[in-house]
Amino acid sequence: MIPVRGLEGRDVAVLGLGRSGLSAARALLAGGAAPLCWDESAEGRERAAAEGFPLHDLTRDDAFRGVAALIVSPGIPHLYPAPHPVIDAALRAGVPVDNDIGLFFRSLATPGWHGFDTAPRVVAITGSNGKSTTSALLHHILTDAGYRAQLAGNIGRGVLDIDPPGDAGIVVLELSSYQTDLARALTPDIAVFTNLSPDHLDRHGGMGGYFAAKRRLFAEGGPDRAVIGVDEVEGRFLANQLSEAAGDDRVIGVSVARKLTGPGWSVTARRGHLSESRKGRQVAAIDLRDIAGLPGRHNHQNACCAYAAARALGLAPRVIEAGLRSYPGLPHRSQVIAERGGVRFVNDSKATNADAAAQALQAFSRIRWIAGGLGKEGGIAALTPYLGSVAKAYLIGHSARDFALQLGGTPVEICETMERAVASAAAEARPGDTVLLAPAAASFDQYRDFEARGDDFARQVNALP
Missing domain, CATH: 3.40.1190.10 (Mur-like, catalytic domain)
Structure with a gap:
């Protein structure tokens, strides 16, 4: 642990009690500060209370009286599209706002x-x-x-x-x-x-x-x-x-x-x-x-x-x-899951936008492409120049039909689920092909995060007969 320096004996508010927030609270305590913890969710507050941290309702009008600083988790907006109400209250009170990286x-x-x-x-x-x-x-x-x-x-x-x-x-x-x-x-x-x-x-x-x-x-x-x-x-x-x-x-x-x-x-x-x-x-x-x-x-x-x-x-x-x-590679980033009958199965679930998917499509030839999920602004129209290596697209998730309309003459199958997409792509693949998961979309329509989506792809590949 890196004990926080420069805030000894001071009350320091911590907003957001996920990984970085609880880590900051522990480091503040180790450095002699007094962390005052708050999270909008009851689950987050329970995690902090279970570790013995005092809860301090940062939505109260007088919440920042005597507080030396506010430490914010990265997922909480502080400026655009609008500051979180707690952060706005800290700004109005003149309380310095920082995060665990600054600490x-x-x-x-x-x-x-x-x-x-x-x-x-x-x-x-x-x-x-x-x-x-x-x-x-x-x-x-x-x-x-x-x-x-x-x-x-x-x-x-x-x-x-x-x-x-x-x-x-x-x-x-x-x-x-x-x-x-x-x-x-x-x-x-x-x-x-x-x-x-x-x-x-x-x-x-x-x-x-x-x-x-x-x-x-x-x-x-x-x-x-x-x-x-x-x-x-x-x-x-x-x-x-x-x-x-x-x-x-x-x-x-x-x-x-x-x-x-x-x-x-x-x-x-x-x-x-x-x-x-x-x-x-x-x-x-x-x-x-x-x-x-x-x-x-x-x-x-x-x-x-x-x-x-x-x-x-x-x-x-x-x-x-x-x-x-x-170097063995990172999970969910151009990760080779298996090779079966001359067909390579690659998990690039981290390709959550069109730009990242474009990079993956340029890395392989003869691709059976599994894509889709919760599409982002602009969809996948920007990927048109990179479709020459795609033998067929197998589309899943919320944006499957929208994506199909943007793929021009590329052969398409609406699969909806990962299980169907992997099974269909594997059945049609020939030696030398790559079955590539590069979704070009967020995962939250079907999965909690891109890691869970990539793990499901790996499970379906490993379950193939």
Whole structure:
């Protein structure tokens, strides 16, 4: 646990008692603060009471009298589309609003660090797509190389639940826009921006607000090094703002769309080959094409980002390559479930929007595509350029019929359920085909989350005769 520093002896309100909220309450208590807990749900309040935390109704008119700060869980809106009433009351009362990420960065460094030979370092990774894989991949590379590394944030453990890092310890954080938008302290040693595509726009008041939330990771604390995906204009703008000159090697540019030239530091992947260049010269290269855990262009971008961050931490290219090759992949992200009769079954349930599904459709050929669920704004019309590899679509969930109307001449079967979709796709697949779950939709019409949807796909595949 990371005890919270700087709030000793103060009353601190905690709103939202899920994983991050309860973790924050424990860390506040460990640091000498007095957490006052509240959740709109009786279940959340019961969890806090079971751990002995005092409940404090934050909806009362005088709820913030004597309160030093309000700590908010990431799912609770603080600005757009409208502030939660409790947060609005805190803003009106002048009570600072923060989250567990802000508490983590203000509390991580301790006087004991002066006795370390090498101070601990934090790598924070954000972006629209690929940040989970990039984070897990970097953590794997580090641990495979013998480093003491911990994985936390939006993946793995809550940030305040990790062990205090020791001498030369490394913390790898995956951070969503919900987390970076509100944190009052953001001071990673290395910050990574994978890419940007429209997502969570209602929560951030549009694309500009969404990018601004991501940008805070780089602007608030000023990382020593920044790894920036520059295939979108926002990434190019961010890299430009952080660089003092074209050869400024504090910024490492990443691209899978073009070969980056010039005197700076870059990592690119073209046609499955990763290339690192510095001062206009290639210094290392890795063939990614036969790495089973990283199929497709989108995973090659993840590999480039993880490689660049590992290089910034001082790892040698061949050490990083060994970690790339032994990476097993993340559940629900291009995860190979089985191979039967020459047919591969791949679970990419995390592809919850059209952009993520487009990446999956480009990673394989001869696809039997299982898609559908609770469709998002725009549906799947943007996927038209990527349907050439789709032999047939098997559509499930609430948006199945809407999706069918957007698929043009692609053969379609309305299956509605995962069981029917897997059975039909498996029966029609031929050797060399890939049965791919890449829903391009949210899961909440049939499942509690994308993990449950992916687990159901795996169950149906494993139950095939």
